[in-house]
Amino acid sequence: EIEHIIVTTAKRLFSGDVLLTKHYEDDVKSVLIPKGLINDRTERLARNICRDVSKGPLIGLCVLKGGYQFFGDLMDCIRTINSNGEQSVQMSVDFIRLKSYEDDQSSGEVKIIGSDDLSSLHGKHVLVVEDIVDTGLTMQKLLTTLQKFKPASVKVASLLVKRTPRSTGYRPDYIGFEIPDEFVVGYALDYNEYFRDLNHICVINDNGKKKYAT
Numbered sequence: 501e502i503e504h505i506i507v508t509t510a511k512r513l514f515s516g517d518v519l520l521t522k523h524y525e526d527d528v529k530s531v532l533i534p535k536g537l538i539n540d541r542t543e544r545l546a547r548n549i550c551r552d553v554s555k556g557p558l559i560g561l562c563v564l565k566g567g568y569q570f571f572g573d574l575m576d577c578i579r580t581i582n583s584n585g586e587q588s589v590q591m592s593v594d595f596i597r598l599k600s601y602e603d604d605q606s607s608g609e610v611k612i613i614g615s616d617d618l619s620s621l622h623g624k625h626v627l628v629v630e631d632i633v634d635t636g637l638t639m640q641k642l643l644t645t646l647q648k649f650k651p652a653s654v655k656v657a658s659l660l661v662k663r664t665p666r667s668t669g670y671r672p673d674y675i676g677f678e679i680p681d682e683f684v685v686g687y688a689l690d691y692n693e694y695f696r697d698l699n700h701i702c703v704i705n706d707n708g709k710k711k712y713a714t
């Protein structure tokens with residue numbers, strides 16, 4: 501009986517992918533957050549967001565590249581809530597591509613590599629969706645840029661917030677998980693463009709850092 505419970509729980513926690521993505525198994529130290537746990541938390545965040553959205557259509561602004569997986573899953577949850585008739589939060593989507601990381605460090609300079617025409621955000625309620633807030637420099641740059649387009653409101657949802665002395669102290673409006681000061685990969689979070697295809701959020705190990713260093 502107990503064994504059945506353990507196996508069922510593991511399957512749910514890892515949402516079926518109990519194994520690690522094979523080609524990365526020598527490059528990560530440990531699983532920090534399994535996919536199943538991300539799914540559970542994302543559903544809760546979606547309910548909180550729908551609860552808080554008072555009026556008007558919402559524009560989901562996905563911060564590429566790292567935010568794409570969380571953005572897709574979060575939009576799915578909001579769509580499910582809408583289709584259950586509990587709420588009807590009309591959503592549209594926009595994309596912006598920002599980059600500042602080389603290896604496991606922020607370069608200190610946040611580049612806007614590309615975006616939709618942000619003037620469409622004027623007078624709209626915007627929900628920024630990110631994978632992680634670490635130093636907070638990316639969010640600082642993005643929020644400053646967004647203000648120029650005079651949106652009606654801007655809220656930020658980030659799956660992860662890192663507890664680090666390098667932080668500006670910025671805290672998003674919706675947080676999935678607070679994590680320790682370690683470099684994590686997986687679930688679209690990368691190290692030099694590798695690991696985005698890793699199924700769970702894991703801590704990279706030295707072997708992985710060396711193997712995929714620039």
Ligand SMILES: O=P(O)(O)OC[C@H]1O[C@H](OP(=O)(O)OP(=O)(O)O)[C@H](O)[C@@H]1O
Nearest residue numbers: 565566599600601633634635636637638
């Ligand atoms: O709070 P910060 O220290 O600024 O770090 C967080 C940002 O850095 C990463 O993006 P990255 O520059 O790696 O580009 P990517 O999203 O394409 O991976 C991550 O996806 C966040 O956008």
Ligand SMILES: Oc1ncnc2c1N=NC2
Nearest residue numbers: 634682683684685689690
């Ligand atoms: O831990 C991290 N893993 C991947 N990408 C980033 C991280 N912190 N800031 C950007």
Ligand SMILES: [Mg+2]
Nearest residue numbers: 564565566567
């Ligand atoms: Mg990013």
Ligand SMILES: [Mg+2]
Nearest residue numbers: 566601690691
């Ligand atoms: Mg990155």
